[in-house]
Amino acid sequence: MEKSDKNKAVQKHRKYMRRATLIWMLIMATILITAIFTIMGYSIRRYKQDYYSNFQRFCDVTSENITNYSENNPDEDIFQRYLPQALEKSANGMGIFLYVFDADGNCVLSSSNVEASNDEIKMSPEMLSVIRKDGTYQTDHTAGKFDPTIAEPMFCRGSVMTIQEGGAEATYYLFAMSYTRVLNGYTTDILRVSVILMVIMLVLIGIGQTAALYAKERRMDSLIQAVQQYAQGNYDTPLDPSQYVGTELEELTQLMETISSQSQRAEESSRQFVSNVSHELRTPMTIISGFVDGILDGTVPKNKRMEYLSIVSQEVQRLKMLVTSMLNLTKFDAGTIQLNYRPFILNDTAFRIVLMFSNRLEKRNVEIEGLDSPPVRVCADPDLMSQVIYNLVENAVKFVNEGGTIKFTFSDTENEWIFAVRNTGNGISEEELPKIFERFYKSDASRSQDKTGLGLGLDITRRILHLHHAQISVRSEEHVFTEFEVRLPHVAFPEPEPGETKEKRSNG
Numbered sequence: 001m002e003k004s005d006k007n008k009a010v011q012k013h014r015k016y017m018r019r020a021t022l023i024w025m026l027i028m029a030t031i032l033i034t035a036i037f038t039i040m041g042y043s044i045r046r047y048k049q050d051y052y053s054n055f056q057r058f059c060d061v062t063s064e065n066i067t068n069y070s071e072n073n074p075d076e077d078i079f080q081r082y083l084p085q086a087l088e089k090s091a092n093g094m095g096i097f098l099y100v101f102d103a104d105g106n107c108v109l110s111s112s113n114v115e116a117s118n119d120e121i122k123m124s125p126e127m128l129s130v131i132r133k134d135g136t137y138q139t140d141h142t143a144g145k146f147d148p149t150i151a152e153p154m155f156c157r158g159s160v161m162t163i164q165e166g167g168a169e170a171t172y173y174l175f176a177m178s179y180t181r182v183l184n185g186y187t188t189d190i191l192r193v194s195v196i197l198m199v200i201m202l203v204l205i206g207i208g209q210t211a212a213l214y215a216k217e218r219r220m221d222s223l224i225q226a227v228q229q230y231a232q233g234n235y236d237t238p239l240d241p242s243q244y245v246g247t248e249l250e251e252l253t254q255l256m257e258t259i260s261s262q263s264q265r266a267e268e269s270s271r272q273f274v275s276n277v278s279h280e281l282r283t284p285m286t287i288i289s290g291f292v293d294g295i296l297d298g299t300v301p302k303n304k305r306m307e308y309l310s311i312v313s314q315e316v317q318r319l320k321m322l323v324t325s326m327l328n329l330t331k332f333d334a335g336t337i338q339l340n341y342r343p344f345i346l347n348d349t350a351f352r353i354v355l356m357f358s359n360r361l362e363k364r365n366v367e368i369e370g371l372d373s374p375p376v377r378v379c380a381d382p383d384l385m386s387q388v389i390y391n392l393v394e395n396a397v398k399f400v401n402e403g404g405t406i407k408f409t410f411s412d413t414e415n416e417w418i419f420a421v422r423n424t425g426n427g428i429s430e431e432e433l434p435k436i437f438e439r440f441y442k443s444d445a446s447r448s449q450d451k452t453g454l455g456l457g458l459d460i461t462r463r464i465l466h467l468h469h470a471q472i473s474v475r476s477e478e479h480v481f482t483e484f485e486v487r488l489p490h491v492a493f494p495e496p497e498p499g500e501t502k503e504k505r506s507n508g
Contacts (some may be wrong), residue, residue, distance in 0.1 A: 004224065017220075021121065021213045029202055040194045044187050047213075055158055060097075061177040062090060063159035074164040075247050079109060087111045092180075098241070099146060101173040107146070108172070118124050121146045131158050131173055140180055153180050252266075283323065284315035314356045324387060339381045339467055344495050346376045346385075346419055347410055353390050357397045360435070370408035378417045379491040384464045391457035396423035399482065415490055422483035428476040436474065437462045 087098045091111035100109040131137040137158035145154050158175040290499035291308040294300040396406045398506045404424035411418045463471050476482040
């Protein structure tokens with residue numbers, strides 16, 4: 001059922017991706033079509049403007065030239081030679097039809113390419129009215145044709161010109177006409193090229209987006225498979241982030257790779273943690289069980305019972321510290337741990353904890369220094385600070401060399417209480433110093449010396465001191481010593497409760 005739900009989710013995501021791709025393609029197609037037709041419309045409009053502008057200029061210039069020639073040659077009848085030749089030359093050169101009308105709108109002359117006779121050609125009243133009023137006439141509709149046998153629209157331009165006749169000025173109208181098929185052909189070509197270009201681009205966009213969609217789906221399938229494997233705790237097939245570089249999944253795959261790496265480390269650390277906890281719990285429980293059974297069945301002589309009970313008490317304290325560490329670790333992660341500030345003598349707590357390791361210290365001939373220092377009275381959570389001192393002492397006991405020294409330092413400055421534990425031994429390398437407070441971290445040297453440690457002590461120590469707003473630092477010189485120093489800021493001592501003396505609070 002779970003697998004079916006996952007498949008449905010994958011299929012739903014694919015449908016969403018395909019729908020999004022289709023919408024994107026439609027948007028791109030709309031933009032492309034709009035852009036192409038906008039460019040096409042602009043090109044046609046500009047061509048039409050240029051075409052009409054040139055035609056108008058030709059017609060106006062021709063009218064002006066005829067007028068100027070007539071003024072310069074007033075005695076010449078320009079209708080006999082000059083005007084027919086000028087019309088013929090212009091009509092053949094431009095491929096247009098030319099007409100000359102008198103003031104009443106009668107055609108008096110036309111170019112040789114005009115098939116209709118001059119008697120059949122006459123200006124309409126509307127055309128005559130407009131050119132008399134405005135001095136020009138222009139149209140590209142059917143109304144601009146003089147030859148009714150021509151079916152297609154034509155571009156028509158009329159201009160006024162003045163001709164000298166018998167010493168007097170006479171008004172005539174020069175009309176030039178041209179087929180719009182040149183413009184129509186250009187428009188058709190532009191439209192054809194635009195459509196072909198648009199189809200090609202749409203096909204290319206479709207192919208590109210389809211290929212991109214399938215590539216995206218393959219990447220997504222690969223990612224989903226990897227995520228499903230990770231969800232099942234299988235990290236044998238790591239995700240290859242290189243195939244997602246430059247895609248929308250690049251950041252996600254990098255995050256997945258980081259999560260996978262961290263999960264693998266966490267899983268390995270968890271297995272190591274469970275193994276170490278089992279060993280740590282088993283050792284004191286075996287000792288306690290053996291001594292208690294020996295006392296109960298009479299195997300242990302009466303004169304040795306107190307000694308063995310003392311060992312049992314030490315192992316019970318060790319178990320208590322171990323269980324407390326694990327419980328506090330859970331509370332730290334949940335953020336539920338609370339501090340209970342009370343005054344106590346720091347030296348006394350350190351002395352009691354050192355007694356718990358007396359057997360191990362005696363066997364290795366380790367010398368203890370500094371416990372006889374002047375007492376330092378602090379205000380903090382005594383249980384949590386006991387765990388801090390225990391962790392630091394245990395760490396020193398583990399790594400002190402045979403016949404070495406563990407030295408304690410206690411001091412009270414103006415703003416803080418200082419407590420330090422220093423042990424001789426192999427020390428810690430500079431490369432590993434920044435890592436020793438990490439959870440589950442064990443240096444290469446400590447792995448060989450500490451087979452059962454959890455790698456939690458210094459992490460818990462750091463967290464407890466952080467709650468107290470205290471600082472911990474470490475100094476070490478390889479093959480010489482290691483020293484941990486705790487700086488606990490001063491906190492005001494609480495007022496004693498009724499019936500409780502300061503002396504009693506000090507010994508609490």
